[in-house]
Amino acid sequence: MSRSIGQTVEILLRRVRQEGGLAVDVNLATEIYSRCEQIINVALSCVLVNATLNTPKQKLLFSLRTEFPAAASIVSFTQSNRTIPQSKTLDEFSAYSPDWFRSIDGTRFESWHPIGRDLFILFPGQAAASSLTITYVKLLTLHTSFAASYNTASELPDENIEAALILAEIILLCRFRLLSAIPKRLEQAASLLKTKGI
Numbered sequence: 001m002s003r004s005i006g007q008t009v010e011i012l013l014r015r016v017r018q019e020g021g022l023a024v025d026v027n028l029a030t031e032i033y034s035r036c037e038q039i040i041n042v043a044l045s046c047v048l049v050n051a052t053l054n055t056p057k058q059k060l061l062f063s064l065r066t067e068f069p070a071a072a073s074i075v076s077f078t079q080s081n082r083t084i085p086q087s088k089t090l091d092e093f094s095a096y097s098p099d100w101f102r103s104i105d106g107t108r109f110e111s112w113h114p115i116g117r118d119l120f121i122l123f124p125g126q127a128a129a130s131s132l133t134i135t136y137v138k139l140l141t142l143h144t145s146f147a148a149s150y151n152t153a154s155e156l157p158d159e160n161i162e163a164a165l166i167l168a169e170i171i172l173l174c175r176f177r178l179l180s181a182i183p184k185r186l187e188q189a190a191s192l193l194k195t196k197g198i
Contacts, residue, residue, distance in 0.1 A: 003161055005143050006150030009033050012165055016172050024172060026146035034143040036168040037156045042072045043193075046160050047138040052131055053077075058104035060125045064136075065118050071136035074120060077112050079132040084122075087113040093123050100124065163192050 009030050016024055041047055053067060064071050077084040087093055093100035096110055106124030109132065114120045122132075140156065143149035156164060166189045173181050 002153040002155075003158060004150065005030065005034070005152045005154055006146065008154060008161060008165065009146060012168050012172070015165070015169050016176075024176075027144060029168070029172065030146045030149060031142070031144045032171050033164065033168040034140070034149075036164040036171070037154065037161075038072070038140045038142065039167065040160055040164045041140050041156055042137055044160055044163075045073075045075060045137050046157050047140065047155055048075060048135055049138050050133055050135050053134045055122060055126060055130045055132065057127060057129050058125045060101070060104070060121050060123060061115075062120055062122060063118060064114075064120060068134065068136060070139050071134075072139040073117070073137045074112075074114060075135040075137060077109065077122070077132050077134055079109055079130075082108075084109045084132070085111050087111045087123075089113070090121075093121075096123065163189070166192065 009026065012029055012033055013024055013026065016029075049070070051068060053062075055062075064074065076086075090113060093111065093113070097103050100123055103123065104125035105127045107127065109122050109124070109126070109130075111123050112120055113123075138155070143152065154161060166185055170182060170185045170189065173179070173185065
């Protein structure tokens with residue numbers, strides 16, 4: 001069972017008080033912890049969602065924010081049980097066609113590439129309307145009120161909550177200039193993230 005936001009923020013508050021005897025506003029601590037959950041989720045790709053993307057004919061450029069507002073980043077695309085490879089750069093599309101940006105008569109997608117955080121290209125554009133499955137990292141809900149989110153279950157898996165807690169603790173210690181306590185927390189964070197393959 002997932003830990004609640006309120007219980008986790010209480011742990012954060014206890015840790016910060018032990019380091020510097022500080023009284024931290026509970027709503028501020030809730031927002032900082034919630035943002036740290038979002039960061040850890042994106043870094044570790046914890047909460048994944050599969051959804052259908054309907055692709056109109058002859059379209060190459062898509063807006064992630066328009067199509068999937070709850071998406072933080074793209075993990076993969078699949079079509080007919082085939083994973084579509086990701087191109088590392090736009091130049092890689094040239095291997096398929098020198099005028100790839102005009103390729104709108106495809107019968108299957110060959111590659112995709114993200115452009116910033118909001119856009120992505122699916123190459124080539126299809127001669128007919130199509131669909132595929134997108135797997136993306138969910139943008140976790142941002143909680144800013146301690147009281148309102150006290151009993152709300154964390155969307156982050158339990159095994160990753162400690163990483164979010166340590167990150168939130170480091171941010172609060174920086175905010176209150178308790179710099180002597182930070183190296184120990186950074187070592188803990190590095191060790192924890194190393195066990196997770198980062």
